[in-house]
Amino acid sequence: xxxxxxxxxxxxxxxxxxxxxxxxxxxxxxxxxxxxxxxxxxxxxxxxxxxxxxxxxxxxxxxxxxxxxxxxxxxxxxxxxxxxxxxxxxxxxxxxxxxxxxxxxxxxxxxxxxxxxxxxxxxxxxxxxxxxxxxxxxxxxxxxxxxxxxxxxxxxxxxxxxxxxxxxxxxxxxxxxxxxxxxxxxxxxxxxxxxxxxxxxxxxxxxxxxxxxxxxxxxxxxxxxxxxxxxxxxxxxxxxxxxxxxxxxxxxxxxxxxxxxxxxxxxxxxxxxxxxxxxxxxxxxxxxxxxxxxxxxxxxxxxxxxxxxxxxxxxxxxxxxxxxxxxxxxxxxxxxxxxxxxxxxxxxxxxxxxxxxxxxxxxxxxxxxxxxxxxxxxxx
Numbered sequence: 003x004x005x006x007x008x009x010x011x012x013x014x015x016x017x018x019x020x021x022x023x024x025x026x027x028x029x030x031x032x033x034x035x036x037x038x039x040x041x042x043x044x045x046x047x048x049x050x051x052x053x054x055x056x057x058x059x060x061x062x063x064x065x066x067x068x069x070x071x072x073x074x075x076x077x078x079x080x081x082x083x084x085x086x087x088x089x090x091x092x093x094x095x096x097x098x099x100x101x102x103x104x105x106x107x108x109x110x111x112x113x114x115x116x117x118x119x120x121x122x123x124x125x126x127x128x129x130x131x132x133x134x135x136x137x138x139x140x141x142x143x144x145x146x147x148x149x150x151x152x153x154x155x156x157x158x159x160x161x162x163x164x165x166x167x168x169x170x171x172x173x174x175x176x177x178x179x180x181x182x183x184x185x186x187x188x189x190x191x192x193x194x195x196x197x198x199x200x201x202x203x204x205x206x207x208x209x210x211x212x213x214x215x216x217x218x219x220x221x222x223x224x225x226x227x228x229x230x231x232x233x234x235x236x237x238x239x240x241x242x243x244x245x246x247x248x249x250x251x252x253x254x255x256x257x258x259x260x261x262x263x264x265x266x267x268x269x270x271x272x273x274x275x276x277x278x279x280x281x282x283x284x285x286x287x288x289x290x291x292x293x294x295x296x297x298x299x300x301x302x303x304x305x306x307x308x309x310x311x312x313x314x315x316x317x318x319x320x321x322x323x324x325x326x327x328x329x330x331x332x333x334x335x336x337x338x339x340x341x342x343x344x345x346x347x348x349x350x351x352x353x354x355x356x357x358x359x360x361x362x363x364x365x366x367x368x369x370x371x372x373x374x375x376x377x378x379x380x381x382x
Contacts, residue, residue: 004219005220006219006230006231006381007339007343008222009216009226010214010216013026013032013214014211020107020210026105026214029103029214029336030064033101041066044068045100046097046098047060047103049102049104051104051331060103074087078333079364080333086236099216099218101215101216101217103212105211106210130244130245138282138368139196142197144251146200146204146283147199149289157199160190163288163311164326165185165186166309167281169313171324174350174353176328179323180323200284206281206324206334207326209329209330213337214340215343217233228347229381231342233378234377237265238262239256240372241372242370245369254373255372255373256375257292257294264377274296276319276345276362277362278341279338280366282366286366296317334365335374338365341363342361343378358380
């Protein structure tokens, strides 16, 4: 049995003043309406963003009694992992309709805290906590510094990732930076330094928001209102919890997750028409491009040059505006899926990638700790 995404939607975004569960409810009910389904059709739920027992709390809030749930805690990659789990559960007959959802009100709540204080019994804390790293940016900055040193890249190459994301956001009315005007490389470099070499403009937004996608069997999805988006392949990799346990800062788990996803789908990187990559920081994108095989190691800095990833470029990347300019409610992975689905259904207006048949969504969690890749295809 082949699984497909039958519905996709965002909750309210930006500064909402709403609770986490209200945002979850918005995302779920909007995605179900998009699929032509209702809460009565849902018998599977995979969710994150609620502090305690996420699946149970969201199910209770929505009045669901699911036969199957997942609330794997893996940060931004969790939602791509949920696609794999949901497809497997549908194939096994454990459930027939799975909603994957997320919501966060971190901006309204004036908080970026997702995990609380560092616990003294965590083994790696003895090596890192005494130096006062900012979590997670200091860790990504360490990888960025290593990247620039090892490959002779410049901060301007990192800045191009943010500049391209802004260009896409200017075409997306839902984007937090929509209407903010273009971003320049000089503006990125001149923004306040947060953790060298990353400035504030190298960092993702802090917003409220959420999203949801609905999965069912392809056969059933073909009888629903929206064109199905087929799950072609997936792969994941979990490598470490902190930089203390990372063997190579320049070889993240995306090398393994991407290889597995492409092998399952029977595709190559050259077959991807549009890519949605987690962009918590600009360095995240460069290392993920290399990990997924879109370019060789050390080549991503040049790969993003000459407007390649901007609108009209040869490699459409993060077409919503990404976490850097569209929305980033703490965990961005579900919104990567929402944009990938909309691109394959041809619903993206001014930012639509014409003729898009295959999309990739890749989530990154923790400090390059968890990775999950999903390949999706239009049902032509």
